[in-house]
Amino acid sequence: EPEVTQTPSHQVTQMGQEVILRCVPISNHLYFYWYRQILGQKVEFLVSFYNNEISEKSEIFDDQFSVERPDGSNFTLKIRSTKLEDSAMYFCASNSGSYNEQFFGPGTRLTVL
Amino acid sequence: AQTVTQSQPEMSVQEAETVTLSCTYDTSENNYYLFWYKQPPSRQMILVIRQEAYKQQNATENRFSVNFQKAAKSFSLKISDSQLGDTAMYFCAFQPFTGNQFYFGTGTSLTVIP
Numbered sequence: 001e002p003e004v005t006q007t008p009s010h011q012v013t014q015m016g017q018e019v020i021l022r023c024v025p026i027s028n029h030l031y032f033y034w035y036r037q038i039l040g041q042k043v044e045f046l047v048s049f050y051n052n053e054i055s056e057k058s059e060i061f062d063d064q065f066s067v068e069r070p071d072g073s074n075f076t077l078k079i080r081s082t083k084l085e086d087s088a089m090y091f092c093a094s095n096s097g098s099y100n101e102q103f104f105g106p107g108t109r110l111t112v113l
Numbered sequence: 114a115q116t117v118t119q120s121q122p123e124m125s126v127q128e129a130e131t132v133t134l135s136c137t138y139d140t141s142e143n144n145y146y147l148f149w150y151k152q153p154p155s156r157q158m159i160l161v162i163r164q165e166a167y168k169q170q171n172a173t174e175n176r177f178s179v180n181f182q183k184a185a186k187s188f189s190l191k192i193s194d195s196q197l198g199d200t201a202m203y204f205c206a207f208q209p210f211t212g213n214q215f216y217f218g219t220g221t222s223l224t225v226i227p
Contacts, residue, residue, distance in 0.1 A: 004157070031213060042117075043204065043217035056214055091158070099146060099208070102215065104158040 002026045004105035006092050012111045013082055021077045021108045023092030032075045033093040033102060034067065036060070043091065049075065082112045115140045117207050119218035126195045127226050133180075134190045134221045136205030144210040147181065147188045152220075153201040161203070164188065195225045 005024045013019050025032050034046040047057040049067055066078045075094075079086055089109050093102040117138045126132035138147070149161040164172045164181050171179050176196075180189045192199055205218040 033214070035215070035217075042219040043215075045214040045216070048213050056212055058214070099210070099213070101148075101160045101163065103160075104150070106155075106157040 004092055004094055004103050006090075006105035006108050008108060009106065010109045010111070012113065015084055015112055016081050019079050019082055019110065021079075021090050021092075021110070023075045023077070023105055024073050025075055025092065025094030026096075026103055027073070029094035029096050029103070031055075031095050031097070032067075032069070034077045035091045035093065035104075036088040037091065037107075038085075038088045046077070079110075082110075084112050086110060087112045115142070115207055115209060115216040117205055117216050117218040119203075119205055119221050121221045122219070123222045123224075125224040125226055126192075128195055128197060130195055131191060131193045132195055132223065134192075134203050134205075134223065136188045136190070136218055138186050138188065138205075138207045138216075140186070140207065140209065142209045142211065146208040146210075147179075148206040148208070148215070149177070149179070149188075149190045150204045150206060151199075151201045152204065153198075158204065162190065192223075197225050197227060199223060200225045 007022045032049040037043045045058050047061045048055045064080045068076050089107045091107045092105040095102045145166045147164045150158040151161045152158045162174045162177050176193045178191045202220045204220045206215045
């Protein structure tokens with residue numbers, strides 16, 4: 001069964017460094033999402049992406065964040081200058097229609113030191 | 114603004130018994146979707162069950178069923194005949210018709226005891 005995959009599973013970085021989190025959505029899906037979950041807190045929406053542009057974003061998704069679909073398979077989240085409070089689990093998701101079930105990846109645990 | 118509340122951080126149930134996980138939400142929307150997702154240890158979230166707000170009939174998927182009370186803004190999940198593989202974190206989620214983002218609760222950690 002097709003799955004959303006994410007790499008790496010765990011990323012450790014120094015404060016102020018740039019990180020890129022990678023996701024491979026399910027191949028025939030058209031909508032892509034990033035969520036994050038700070039330890040002990042709820043899963044929070046960051047951004048949705050459709051037709052090569054951001055369709056919706058939360059207030060968390062400020063100028064430090066960007067998303068890209070550089071080729072036909074990858075969907076990336078870039079954090080330009082990481083802060084301690086960016087430490088969280090980041091989940092990618094995709095679906096075939098905006099009101100369909102979202103399929104989630106296993107997550108990338110980002111630790112900012 | 115939409116909020117989702119899961120008031121039970123942890124629950125446990127004996128194998129083969131029935132357990133109910135609670136979820137309430139707050140919204141001014143009239144049309145929306147509600148979901149329960151399951152996240153087993155070290156695994157990704159998978160959809161358990163989904164309910165459209167315009168449908169009065171409660172959704173059912175095998176051993177999983179919901180009690181959807183629209184007026185009360187309540188969406189509980191009942192797991193019948195609990196199995197060891199049901200041990201997981203369960204998240205309730207809300208999606209308005211007017212957007213495609215999900216709003217999640219904080220989750221309930223369910224342990225099925227043999």
